[in-house]
Amino acid sequence: MELEQERFEGFPPGALATVIPNLFFTAVLPRINDPAELVVSLYSFFADHRKKGQPRFLTYAELAADDILVAALGSLGEDALRRGLDAAVERGTLLRLDVEPDSAAGGPRAQAQELYFLNTPAGRQAVAAIEANQEGLERLLPPPPEPREPKPNIFELYEQNVGALTPLIAEELKDAEKAYPAEWFLPAFRIAAEQNKRSWRYIVAILKRWEAEGPDYEKAGRDIERPGRKPSLSGRYRHLVRH
Structure with missing residues (x-):
């Protein structure tokens, strides 16, 4: 993943x-x-913040497969991730725990993995709990990252999800490439397809909303073109409100 x-x-x-x-x-x-x-330390706070549930930790495998982190480390050498993690652990910013889940469970989650925790009270408590009892740890581990595949560009996404390109639409897509982060396009097109709103106008509305309120704002099943429900009053003041 190369950043422009x-x-x-x-x-x-x-x-x-x-x-x-x-x-x-x-x-x-x-x-x-x-x-x-520095890159690994800062990104660990960001990645940990996006985790849900407890205990929260990052694995080496998922960090190595993270496109944003890989791009940020791209100019720092092939061993940048390992070097950054080792230094952060030695400094005490991160805690590392090498675990070997029950091999009898089988599958890729049963393989030895490196877990990384922020060195916070919650992180230290999680390390202590896992060290004390690793039974069932394989259930907490994320599945192995999928092999990296080239992501379709915005023009391919349009043709796959909306229709044939026209010169006018092609110009609008070029403008959108400059205006919005590349990683927003695939989920935006996917949401439009799930809502059966296969139009560039709808996709632009998603991108604009994300620009204003953050890319996690969209919730599954929400139609962004549907107006919000207006408040209603009942009783003696109802006649004063016009809908």
Whole structure:
């Protein structure tokens, strides 16, 4: 995944945010001298924040398959991820736990894995709990990442989900490529297909909403073109409200 070298247009209002402890900037950041450690450390806060459920941890396999992280480390050498993780663990920003789930369970989740935790109270508690009892650990491990396949570009997505390209639409797609992150297009087209709204107008509405409120705003089954329900009043003031 290569990121285009274009000027960032700025953060939109209401953009989602990731919490990073102030202590990271005062006690850890001044001591980091390898950019790989900095990238891995910062991205670990972001990736951990996106996790759901408890205990929360990251595996080496999923980090190595993360397109955004791989792109961020791209110019820092082939061993950048390993180097960054080792340095973050040695510094104490991250905690590492090597686990071997019950091999009798079989399958890829039963293989030995490296787990990484933020060195926070919750992370330390999770490490202690797993070290004390690894029974059933394979149920907590994420499935192995799917092999990387080339992602369709915006023009292919349009032809696959909407219809034939026209010169006018092609120009609009080029403008959209410059205006929105590349990773938004596939889920936006997918949502439009699921809603049976296979039109570029609908997809643009999704992208604009994500730009304003963050890409996690869309919920499954929501129709963004459907107007919201208007509040209603009953009783003595009902006649004052016109719908």
